[in-house]
Every structure is written in structure tokens, then in C-alpha cells.
Amino acid sequence: MSIDTISKPLLHNTLIALCVVFMASVFSYLVLRSHLLIGIGTIASAATLLLFIFALVIYALPSHNHRRFGAANVVTAIRAAIVSLVGATVLFAGERLVLEPALPALIALAMSALALDCVDGYLARRFRLVSALGARFDMEVDALLILVLSITVLLLEKAGGWVLLIGLMRYGFVLAQYPFPWLRAPLDDCFRRKLICVVQVGALCIIMLPFITPPVSTAIAAVALLLLFYSFTVDVLHLLRHAGEAR
Structure with a gap:
């Protein structure tokens, strides 16, 4: 299905929703500027990243089999706006992040x-607007947030370079789908996967707290990484088993 097949009502509804979220996000970035101690460059970068994410959403719109974009996807778009701001702030702060009073x-x-993240899924089920687009949108925003937080933990020197594996594992899984197409098979909705995702974000946020220092921060990061590795291993073995049965 190509983007040309998107119904006009859906495209119109989506564009309005994303435009409203984008404009509200830029306004919020400007309001938060003094609290985060960020410059116009950071705001511009966050807005650019958000535009890129929204462009990908529109490109993937054919996989949304509903006439409306939906409240759930709007919430996910707001989450994307938050993650974009956090990512841009971390990028521009760099090694100075350890000294930033804006860390809280x-x-x-x-x-x-x-x-x-708990809201968008509920809304999708509540209004019966569950779709492949919504699930993928939610997943990729989660992945980007975890990557940004992993980089933050590294910059804060709360753990070694290996902590980036927490943020890169999802992208490694996606890249592995090219040489191993059987990894592209759909996975059933799983509470374990959602729980471990929440644990990753929660653990990384805890590590970022000023009073959490090595070796405690290192231990928390290591446990989070092991849980994530376990979750991916379970999924990969499941896909491998089903690929073997299909032959």
C-alpha cells in the first residue's frame, strides 16, 4: 500500500493533529527555555527532529486502517515532542550535562x-483505534527515549560506554532484519516486553539523579541491560523457532 492510497479524511485529520501538536510543542519549548537553560539552536534542533518523526508517521499512514488519526496517536505525538526536546538538550549540553542545573x-x-506511555495504549483500546501505525509509532518513540537516556547516563559518567547497548539494542534488532528476514515476522502483544521497556526508562531516570553514583548507578544499568537482553533473546528465539516451523 502506497501513500497515495491514504484516504483524504484520514490525511486531513492527521495533518491537522500533527500541525497542532507541532505548534504547541514549539511554543512549549520556548516556555521551557529558561528552565532547561537552552538556546535557540537547541529549540530548532528539537523542532527539526520532531518534524522528521512526523514525516515518518505520515509516510507510514497507510498502515493506519481508520478514518481518524486518533487521540492515542496524538498522545504519542506529544511524547515524541518531549523526547525530541530531551534529545536536543542532551546533544547540545554534551559533557557539560554533569554541571547542568537543568538536569532535574x-x-x-x-x-x-x-x-x-500508559495513556496512549489505553486510548487506542478505549476508542477502538488500535493499528499497526500506532503500535510502531509508540515503539519507536520508546526506543528513541531509551537511546537518549542511555547517552545521558554515559555523559553523566554514571556507567561505562556499554550502557549505550541499552539504547542501541532496538536499532541493532532492526538492522539484523536485513540479513535475517525471519526477524521481521510479527510478535504477539506481550506484557513482558512492555514491562521491561518501562523498567529501562525508569532505571535510566533513577541513574540520572544526582545522588545516584557509581557503583550503584553502574549496577542499576547492568541489571537493566541484562533484562533487556533477556527480553530480546526470548523474542529472537521465538521468531527463530517459528521460522523453522514454516520451512
């Missing part, structure tokens, strides 16, 4: 994105 605000933003 970053943690609060990350936790708000995590809290909203």
Missing part, C-alpha cells in the same frame, strides 16, 4: 513521557 527538569520530562 530533564528527568521530569523523561518521566512525563513515560507516564504518557
Whole structure:
């Protein structure tokens, strides 16, 4: 299915929803500027990243088999806006992040994105607007948030470079689908996968707290990584088993 097959009502509804979220996000970025101690460059980067994410959403719109974009996807779009701001702030702060008084605000933003993660799924089920687009949109926002937080933990020197594996594992799984197409098979909805995702974000946010230092922060990160590795291993073995049965 190509993007040309998107119904006009759905495309129109989606564009309006994303435009409203984008404009509200940029306004919020400007309001939060003093709290996060960020410049116009950071705001522009966050807005650019958000535009890129929304462009990908529109490209994937054919997989949304409903006439409306839906409240659930709007919530996910808001989460994407939060993650974009956190990511841009971390990118521009760099190694200075350890000295940033705005760190508590970053943690609060990350936790708000995590809290909203519980809302979008509920809304999708409540209004019967569950779709492949919504599930993928939600998953990729989660993955981006975890990657950003992993980088933050590294910059704060709360764990070694291996902590980036927490953020990169999802993308490694996606890249592995090219040489191993059987990894592209759909996975059933799983509470274990959702729970471990929440644990990753929660653990990384805890590590970012100023009073959590090595070796405690290192231990928390290691446990989070082991749980994530376990979850991916279970999924890969499941897909491998089903690929073998299909032959």
C-alpha cells in the first residue's frame, strides 16, 4: 500500500493533529527555555527532529486502517515532542550535562513521557483505534527515549560506554532484519516486553539523579541491560523457532 492510497479524511485529520501538536510543542519549548537553560539552536534542533518523526508517521499512514488519526496517536505525538526536546538538550549540553542545573527538569520530562506511555495504549483500546501505525509509532518513540537516556547516563559518567547497548539494542534488532528476514515476522502483544521497556526508562531516570553514583548507578544499568537482553533473546528465539516451523 502506497501513500497515495491514504484516504483524504484520514490525511486531513492527521495533518491537522500533527500541525497542532507541532505548534504547541514549539511554543512549549520556548516556555521551557529558561528552565532547561537552552538556546535557540537547541529549540530548532528539537523542532527539526520532531518534524522528521512526523514525516515518518505520515509516510507510514497507510498502515493506519481508520478514518481518524486518533487521540492515542496524538498522545504519542506529544511524547515524541518531549523526547525530541530531551534529545536536543542532551546533544547540545554534551559533557557539560554533569554541571547542568537543568538536569532535574530533564528527568521530569523523561518521566512525563513515560507516564504518557500508559495513556496512549489505553486510548487506542478505549476508542477502538488500535493499528499497526500506532503500535510502531509508540515503539519507536520508546526506543528513541531509551537511546537518549542511555547517552545521558554515559555523559553523566554514571556507567561505562556499554550502557549505550541499552539504547542501541532496538536499532541493532532492526538492522539484523536485513540479513535475517525471519526477524521481521510479527510478535504477539506481550506484557513482558512492555514491562521491561518501562523498567529501562525508569532505571535510566533513577541513574540520572544526582545522588545516584557509581557503583550503584553502574549496577542499576547492568541489571537493566541484562533484562533487556533477556527480553530480546526470548523474542529472537521465538521468531527463530517459528521460522523453522514454516520451512
